[in-house]
Amino acid sequence: MKLFFSYLQMHHKSLLLVETAALIFIAVFFLYNLPLQAVGYACLLSAVAGALIALVDFLHFRQKHFWLQKLQKQVMFGLDILPEPRTLMEKDYQDLLKSLFAYMSMQTTTYDQKHRDMLDYCTLWAHQIKTPISAMHILLQSDQSEDHDALCDSLFHMEEYVNMILSYIRLGSDSTDFVIKFCSLDRIVRSAVHKYAPLFIRQKIALHYQPISCQILTDEKWLSFVIEQVLSNSLKYTHAGSVSIYLEQPATLVIADTGIGIAPEDLPRIGQKGFTGCNGRMDKKSTGIGLYLCRCVLKKLSHTFAITSTVGKGTTVKIGLASKNLPIE
Known part of the structure; x- marks a missing residue:
């Protein structure tokens, strides 16, 4: 009608x-x-x-x-599929569409080229910066100065930021290096904890970890990246207290801390690209990329990601590890 x-x-x-x-x-x-x-x-x-x-x-x-x-x-692929114009007005409209399509195609090509150039530059920089980082690791092994621990922490965070850049580039590429197979969750968690053990010790943060006997279908490297990002945030915003890691049945990994917590108005936007929230604005060093990458990775792995928090009491992150329609390699 x-x-x-x-x-x-x-x-x-x-x-x-x-x-x-x-x-x-x-x-x-x-x-x-x-x-x-x-x-x-x-x-x-x-x-x-x-x-x-x-x-x-x-x-x-x-x-x-x-x-x-x-x-x-189908029109996004070209305007050749448009019907023949029956009137002069239809021809004028089609000419207008063709002009707009040609301009859009030119702008898209220019943007794609600039985007590729930027990714190539960032990838090259991230790989080249690893050489001086490795050299600094060697130098710090023989350094016994009072600033040794502080320098080690700074170098550790620098290396983490470089790895985050590389992960960001890989996730945005057309191809990924996901390897889906059954993995030991306990081994993945222990590897991430071992990596951050020096920070736990220097910051005097207690770790409560219950051994996990669970096999999950996932990508070991990328899930490890997610757990490391969550641990990094917990250590960053927990000045005293503890971090607890345990499994909620049937397959939900829980990482809870006793840190400063997250404001209620920020919780719905946590994980959005570039969103730092009140804590990030006070810290002035947060980028809002870490948890955004976590959400992207977990979505690709068909896992879930949920955060609850109380200001002044701490934050709890729950990673649902149930997988759907993941091809096993």
Whole structure:
């Protein structure tokens, strides 16, 4: 019905012209005392012929409308599929679309090239910076100064940021290096904890870990990256207290800390790209990328990610490790 009214609205001037002509004929016949039956019969025949013509035209209009709706899903690949214009106005509209499409294609090509150049530069930088980082590790092994621990912490965080850049680039690429197989969750967690053990010790943060006997279908490297990011955040915002890691049945990994917590208004936006929240604005060093990458990785692995928190009491992160439709390699 909406389509029919749209058709009438598009041809309302033509309908008004026909009605005006009929009224003029009736008025002229009436003024000259001519039999009105003749003009009535002519109007009836004209109305029947007009209705048939309008019906055919409406069916063509309907077919064209549905065809254009179908083309909406294909027009992004090119405008060659557009029908031949029937009127000069349709040709003008198609020329306008072609000009816009050509401009959009040129802008997209330029953007893609700049994006590739930026990714290539960032990848090159991230790999080149690893050389001086390795050299600094070697130098710090023989360093016994008072600043040794502080330098080790700074170097550790620098290495983490470089790895985060590389992970960000890999996730945004067309191909990924996911290797899906059954893995020991206990081994993954222990590896992440071992990596952050020096920070736990230097910050005097207690770790409560219950050994986990669980095999999960996942990518070991990427899940380890997620757990490391969560541990990094826990250590960053926990100045005293503890971090607890345990398994909620059937397959939910829980990482809870006694840190400063997250403001209630920030919780719905945690994990959005670039969102740092109140804590990040106070810290002035947060980028909002870490948890965003966690959400992206877990989504690709068909895992879930949930955060609850109370300001002044701590934060609890739950990673649902149930997997759906993951091809095993």
